[in-house]
Amino acid sequence: MNNYISENKDRFLSELLDMLRIPSVSADPKFKEDVLRTAEFVKQRLIEAGADNVELCETAGYPIVYGEKIIDPNLPTVIVYGHYDVQPADPYELWNSPPFEPVIKDGNIYARGACDDKGQMYMHVKAFETMMRTNTLTCNVKFMIEGEEEVGSSNLGTFVKENKEKLKGDVILISDTGMLGNDTPSITAGLRGLSYVEVEVTGPNRDLHSGLYGGAVANPINILCQMIASLHDENNRITIPGFYDNVEELSAEERAEMARAPFSLDKYKKALDLGDVHGEAGYVTMERNSIRPTLDVNGIWGGYTGEGAKTVIASKAFAKISMRLVPNQTSEEITEKFQKHFESIAPASVKVLVKPHHGGEPVVTPTDSVAYKAASKAYEETFGVKPIPVRSGGSIPIVAMFKSELGLDSVLMGFGLDSDAIHSPNEHFGVFNYMKGIETIPMFYKHYAEMSK
Amino acid sequence: MNNYISENKDRFLSELLDMLRIPSVSADPKFKEDVLRTAEFVKQRLIEAGADNVELCETAGYPIVYGEKIIDPNLPTVIVYGHYDVQPADPYELWNSPPFEPVIKDGNIYARGACDDKGQMYMHVKAFETMMRTNTLTCNVKFMIEGEEEVGSSNLGTFVKENKEKLKGDVILISDTGMLGNDTPSITAGLRGLSYVEVEVTGPNRDLHSGLYGGAVANPINILCQMIASLHDENNRITIPGFYDNVEELSAEERAEMARAPFSLDKYKKALDLGDVHGEAGYVTMERNSIRPTLDVNGIWGGYTGEGAKTVIASKAFAKISMRLVPNQTSEEITEKFQKHFESIAPASVKVLVKPHHGGEPVVTPTDSVAYKAASKAYEETFGVKPIPVRSGGSIPIVAMFKSELGLDSVLMGFGLDSDAIHSPNEHFGVFNYMKGIETIPMFYKHYAEMSK
Structure with a gap:
């Protein structure tokens, strides 16, 4: 053969x-x-x-x-x-x-x-x-x-x-x-499982001149940034209410078993040219990317992104956001919790649309x-x-x-x-x-x- | 004639x-x-x-x-x-x-x-x-x-x-x-005057799969959002140290004089289809967009922005940010303060580049x-x-x-x-x-x- x-x-x-x-x-x-x-x-x-x-x-x-x-x-x-x-x-x-x-x-x-x-x-x-x-x-x-x-x-x-x-x-x-x-x-x-959503934040009904309107109306990009930033706390834990409710917690033995897999943090940082790793407090890198759920922005866009400078306040800003899920979380549950939370944190000065993409368990x-x-x-x-x-x-x-x-x-x-x-x-x-x-x-x-x- | x-x-x-x-x-x-x-x-x-x-x-x-x-x-x-x-x-x-x-x-x-x-x-x-x-x-x-x-x-x-x-x-x-x-x-x-900068946040040295790396490395889009969000406090005041140091404060008489210009908040909100206006606490709309300095993101981009879903952690995220200045602030002073502050708030897990565009007084x-x-x-x-x-x-x-x-x-x-x-x-x-x-x-x-x- x-x-x-x-x-x-x-x-x-x-x-x-x-x-x-x-x-x-x-x-x-x-x-x-x-x-x-x-x-x-x-x-x-x-x-x-x-x-x-x-x-x-x-x-x-x-x-x-x-x-x-x-x-x-x-x-x-x-x-x-x-x-x-x-x-x-x-x-x-x-x-x-x-x-x-x-x-x-x-x-x-x-x-x-x-x-x-x-x-x-x-x-x-x-x-x-x-x-x-x-x-x-x-x-x-x-x-x-x-x-x-x-x-x-x-x-x-x-x-x-x-x-x-x-x-x-x-x-x-x-x-x-x-x-x-x-x-x-x-x-x-x-x-891990997956929840994937696309969000759209609308401020004014048209693009505005940032000189004439800047400071007086909600800028949907700034607001989107604030909303996204608020999804993690200072320990890099996800702030969506109930997000961790069903997360399977591994025992100390299981974590010790995991820790036996060969892994070099130095090599990892070097390979990706990272000044430091970044993740949920209380967990090491190999846990953060396997047994812990996460939330990442996969894409963001809004306003003027061409060459040079344009002084515009965009009408809309968008992001694609995915969450990786661990056993006992379900895609439906987490997508729903995300949607409810994200809508609830939008200030009155903007409108928010959350569009779920596919998920996986x-x-x-x-x-x-x-x-x-x-x-x-x-x-x-x-x-x-x-x-x-x-x-x-x-x-x-x-x-x-x-x-x-x-x-x-x-x-x-x-x-x-x-x-x-x-x-x-x-x-x-x-x-x-x-x-x-x-x-x-x-x-x-x-x-x-x-x-x- | x-x-x-x-x-x-x-x-x-x-x-x-x-x-x-x-x-x-x-x-x-x-x-x-x-x-x-x-x-x-x-x-x-x-x-x-x-x-x-x-x-x-x-x-x-x-x-x-x-x-x-x-x-x-x-x-x-x-x-x-x-x-x-x-x-x-x-x-x-x-x-x-x-x-x-x-x-x-x-x-x-x-x-x-x-x-x-x-x-x-x-x-x-x-x-x-x-x-x-x-x-x-x-x-x-x-x-x-x-x-x-x-x-x-x-x-x-x-x-x-x-x-x-x-x-x-x-x-x-x-x-x-x-x-x-x-x-x-x-x-x-x-x-108003103007400071305009472009910022670039670099996380890992290449785009990564968000499943394999999500939660373990800094996502430059999430970090950029956090950095941008932190530029305003809960009163929508700009948090850059010294930003307001030289701002000309108008007297009560001058503000009263300004308030005599015809302005309807209802019409303003209706024309822009806004649920509410948004701006610095303690000032009304016509002050916020004329006698007060501001900070707006004019454009943001990073990651996958095409159709459908792509589970990527981008290597880089970008934003164009402008600040409108009022008398006694100077473009050079504010651009410098922005740059210093923005670099200082970057976590060790990312690299930050601030590129000043043109300014105006x-x-x-x-x-x-x-x-x-x-x-x-x-x-x-x-x-x-x-x-x-x-x-x-x-x-x-x-x-x-x-x-x-x-x-x-x-x-x-x-x-x-x-x-x-x-x-x-x-x-x-x-x-x-x-x-x-x-x-x-x-x-x-x-x-x-x-x-x-």
Whole structure:
């Protein structure tokens, strides 16, 4: 099997680069044709790899690519989930090479989606091809590759609800997370949830001259800043009433266990060029970004942002704000609490609109399941080290949905690194990681089939 | 003379519309050719009106249009100042008709620059033409029309310093302000100064995924909001140390005098669709926007501002911030105090850069001068009502410069209205106001010559 992989390495890479050339940005309607072309690309590659019943399942949004290989109804069935859409690539000017013209440099593939999630998703297609060609497939497999993950998987829930029979299986297998390092493999055993809102603050009904009106009317940008600033207290705790009500508090033992993962604050600060870290009092960095809920402004805009100076009081100011949630918080609860609070703190001199975007629920995946143990053995086999279970700060909202709708746990076999700059300019994915994924995934199938007997 | 004006009304209007069609946005380099074309336009119209020695005086930036008519060295000399550049027109989508395709609707000329300052500047050209054609010019006149007022008149100071002989005169005449109403003419007797800075807050050295890093690193947008919010206290007073040190406090009598100007808070709120006004405790609206210093964010940006949701922690956040100054504050002093304070409140987790733009000094113009009295008589003659002296909240920084460099006071004969939406979408200027300006200006010359004898 490893022979097959090494013999086909160049093709495995060039196919991925072909897919990365298609700008499948789901958030921006102007890339619609490209997103659809990417779905078609994945469909064709699944057919070529040997999958049956491959189809584009239409949804209200972008289609879900489905394909399967049922070799024996008595064997366990692995459902592979991934996504072919990518984050927007702007600001373009910060990329060292254009985001949709992939290049391999210093052992890394640079492109939007190289890691998240085209690269990681495609490892599964190539691992499947390898098992088919080398006659080593030990489980049934069903692919479900969506095109709306980066905009909240809006239509996946409906698809899953309406296709429970088709999606019968034993475990969901996902590579859309990272690991601690190439010599410290890890498996994600928990994910934060997400509430995402857009807010609009309106002051005067039109832009005003700041000389003639400055000081006399509420400036919506100043007010928005005040409202945003008030969402954290001096300990960097979030001030929304009831925000922490349901937060799962970890025991001292659990926190001590977490603290054993290798982490260097100096290296962390150096890598990001930070004078200091910043976060909730009473928690260390690795807790702040995993077991604690957060509130971040993801975008803000208003007034004159061009070159030079314009003395204007804007009529409106906007922000996109997201909150990461931890177990026992729910997206609906937190979005509601945010909305109520944000409206309540607006002064009479402005009007406020809160528009909820998609949300997602936090999850903790069991580390004592057969699937987790099979994944652990797979990494151990290819990396030579037993992987560490970690809680990630990211969100894959559909993991909770798979559990509630299909009753299935997910196993999160990520091969990316924190430094891959996903969602950032110069996103990349190690060729080492891509190939290691293609090697490790078949090991999972092998151990999962054996341990399921 | 009024016959001449009414006979030529259509041409006076169509010439103004021609000039308004040229997008002379000085803040944006992409309009460079248009700004230069506008200078040439003004030059040609001055020549046609009968001015001598008309020329484009080169500067390090856009040229200054100069022209003169010296009829008798023993007569007083009026120096007309105006500007042919305009504010940027964005957001374009909020205009009911394109900003550089002027239309006359309901008695108003709609276009960027209709009032500020092309319309008001051109009244002087047409008033001059009228006096020339009807042989009624009673003073010498010198035109000095610049193209960089909206970007801080960066090169006018040098021009004035280097041309003191050429610019010898008795008074500066400017129409770049407004009046209280068409039945309540007023003359601006004071202007606020301006400090304008751009700030940049840098957190991590690249954009980060808000799930993986959220809560653990300083988000520069959140920090910028906190820093901006902290610039006002709960009484909406500015918290920069020493900010109010030199502020001229008006006496109770002066404030009582100001309160006599007609003003309806209800109408004001209704016109701007405000739930409430907002400003410094202890002062009323008309004080807040004229005799009190202010701090406004004119623009803010950072992170993802496109469609949909992107879960990013931006590396940088930016804001443009301006402060309006009142007598005895200086632009240099306040810019320095801002910079020092803003840098001092930045937490160790971010880096801050403060970049000062242009500034301008506050002024109070004397109401007992011959020029002011001549202007007052002129308005009384054409409007039938004695104009009220008012302090304006706007800034024309060059007024203080004319005083210090040339030793000349300015008289601010504005014909615009607050509702003209200058610096906003749908800027307009009443045809009534434009024509009234052309009628009133020659009256000023007449009275100024008589009273100077």
